Amino acid sequence: DAGVIQSPRHEVTEMGQEVTLRCKPISGHNSLFWYRQTMMRGLELLIYFNNNVPIDDSGMPEDRFSAKMPNASFSTLKIQPSEPRDSAVYFCASSPDKGYGYTFGSGTRLTVV
């Protein structure tokens, strides 16, 4: 199994530009999570899906952030427009069920200049 695959690994963009982060979860995992990690705030849950349906997006910081999961094998996190304070490492994780723990991807390091 290739694990959770995220792309790109690194993204540098200018303020105001649109950024799209991608995630392919492990096949058979029915839950997918997007986290953001910064030194100041640690790991923050942004949104999670169960069976491709968004369950809790209360962690999405602003309307500039949106996430989709059009099918069981793909999810995107979009920031439009991006701002320097969005600079962070964004992780995608998937899980087969409650209590199993997560498998994390390697993350996307986003830098907004």
Add this chain to the structure above:
Amino acid sequence: AQSVTQPDIHITVSEGASLELRCNYSYGATPYLFWYVQSPGQGLQLLLKYFSGDTLVQGIKGFEAEFKRSQSSFNLRKPSVHWSDAAEYFCAVGATGGFKTIFGAGTRLFVKA
């Protein structure tokens, strides 16, 4: 709502010495409990998990953790630390009624020769 506290921001131990990382949680019932490890530039990796049964759980890489309900604690231990164990360790708590997992702020482990 659940919460988790890791009192130690960083810990330094000598190679070969024993290790204990502290974790305290808050939750109304018995939660799902997890420990993850993160090496620099990598995603988080699940070390071990607990929900029910034996309160001493074994994980990968020689780690174990003990659930103590009376103390609301789930401390991580290793009898002999190796230099490769230097990383950041995260305790996490999940609600049994849902998929959401909350992570602690992390404890950075330094290993000295």
